[in-house]
Amino acid sequence: MSEFSTRILDWYDAHARQLPWRVSPQARRRGVMPDPYRVWLSEVMLQQTTIPHGIRYFLRFTELWPTVEDLARADREDVMREWAGLGYYARARNLYACAQLVSSQGGFPRVASELKKLPGIGPYTAGAIASIAFDERVAAVDGNVERVMTRFLAIDTPLPKAKQVVAEALEPRLPDHRFGDFTQALMDLGATICTPRGPACLTCPLSDDCAAHAAGREEAFPVKAPKKPKPVRHGIVKLIHNGKHMAIERRPDKGLLAGMNGLPTSDWNVIGEGEPIPEPDSTDQGKYLGRVEHVFTHFKLFLDVYEEQRTAPLDGLTTPLSSLGEAGLPSVFAKAANLLVT
Known part of the structure; x- marks a missing residue:
């Protein structure tokens, strides 16, 4: 493996967050694999939503509908009502449609290229599900990963165009195994160490080679395009x-x-x-x-x-x-x- 991925995975082994949809790195070594339904549900819920807020909804959904088949059989109005408060309601409609399609097909596809064909699943979500649930060697670039990589390499391309640059830079740095752990490790690093403000660089496993840290410009990345005023x-x-x-x-x-x-x-x-x-x-x-x-x-x-x-x-x-x-x-x-x- 590259030194980059080795550092990330070693850090994750010691500092992985405990989340209700996650299988710990120790459990994965014993052969325990995540439930793709729970991975998918968490990823859809956490779009534009904080983890503390999303966990409450995740626990409620998995209590009411423990499997994707249960969700597919649910009344659509019940699903929409339980989603209320999470916002971005097109996600809830796509969630329900996706559950019905996955249930009819006998389960989730195991590769990102097929997952992207499902309702409401874009490139990031497909990469996250494929790597975390099925250990496919594929990059998953969310906001946390964007922040880590744009700082590490001092990528000055403004978002959202930087997303593709990050994906290309991440590809050769993927490990040769433990792809799901690597995806979650980068997410955790961005969420807990490489934070938007006041990053904890002294405890970061990448700080010795981080270009933004070397220049003392951590918070200058990622570069964001000027916001247009909202109508x-x-x-x-x-x-x-x-x-x-x-x-x-x-x-x-x-x-x-x-x-x-x-x-x-x-x-x-x-x-x-x-x-x-x-x-x-x-x-x-x-x-x-x-x-x-x-x-x-x-x-x-x-x-x-x-x-x-x-x-x-x-x-x-x-x-x-x-x-x-x-x-x-x-x-x-x-x-x-x-x-x-x-």
Whole structure:
């Protein structure tokens, strides 16, 4: 093996994190292999999500649906409801579709090239599953790996273009065995030692040969392309209730938050650059409760929240006010609902 991979694996043997989907390096030496279902589920959940937050959802999902076949047989609405709060809801729809396809095919493909053909699985996730679950010799480049490698080699190509440069630089440094351990070792190194700010270089197994460390410029890498300002949108949302139940609605199967439970809302209109956000108008909408802000991937949203209390029974879908947290509302709507209950 290269000296690079040897250092990484030696460090991992001593410092591997204990995670509910992971098989320790000691157990892998005894022939224990990870469950590809659990590896896949964790990788999908941890996209854009911290590990402490993701673990709670992972444990809940694996309690409800211990195998990919169980998940495939689940009611889609139950899966979407349990996903609420993790964000990026297209992942949940792809998760469900992928589970059904994998179940129908008798299991997960064992190589990255085939895994990439499944719903919701891109190059990184395919590489992670293939290397961790099946020990394929393939690179898996996530944000942690990008940070480690761009610092180690002082790669000044801005992200996201640097991802391909990192993958090419990593290829000759892959070990000749223990590919799954190597993938997880790089992830752990980036998450615990080579952190975005204040990296612990004195305890890093790569620091002696790290170009960024030698130049005292660790935090200059990875280089990021300038961020474009997010467009701003504005709308209203109504909390319609009768004191015991609140009206909810099922969002369309296509578009933002597709298939999720939501609250009655207006269109989310784009606010031109430099234009003010409209002032609340309680005359026509009901009792004004306040304004919530939520940041999506591609825009920032401001919602004015109004309460409309009725005495008659509510039509359509409802949820008890006493258990709003169990309604599976996405975060943006949960923020709005919290203005009523707090």
